[in-house]
Amino acid sequence: MPKSRRNTRRERPNILVTGTPGTGKTTLAAALAAATGLQHVDVGAAIREQSLHSGWDEEFQCHIVDEDKARVVQWTTPNSVAYT
Numbered sequence: 001m002p003k004s005r006r007n008t009r010r011e012r013p014n015i016l017v018t019g020t021p022g023t024g025k026t027t028l029a030a031a032l033a034a035a036t037g038l039q040h041v042d043v044g045a046a047i048r049e050q051s052l053h054s055g056w057d058e059e060f061q062c063h064i065v066d067e068d069k070a071r072v073v074q075w076t077t078p079n080s081v082a083y084t
Helices: 025-036 043-049
Strands: 053-057 062-065 073-077 080-083
Touching: 043 062
Parallel strands: none
Antiparallel strands: 053 062, 073 080
């Protein structure tokens, strides 16, 4: 972990919403963010838009996240990512 982040304390929580494709996770997360004032980051959209995947999983009907590509991304604001 970079030295500048070791002693950093989060002031707000991270809430991760997971589940089966097509069950309303994005809708729930957006409503939760609006109700709490938290930031909504659609990781799935970023993975698709930035090609941070290695293909499509037919069985699970979703992209296969390429962790090597995704870990070099700095998740900044909703619907935007910046490579580090």
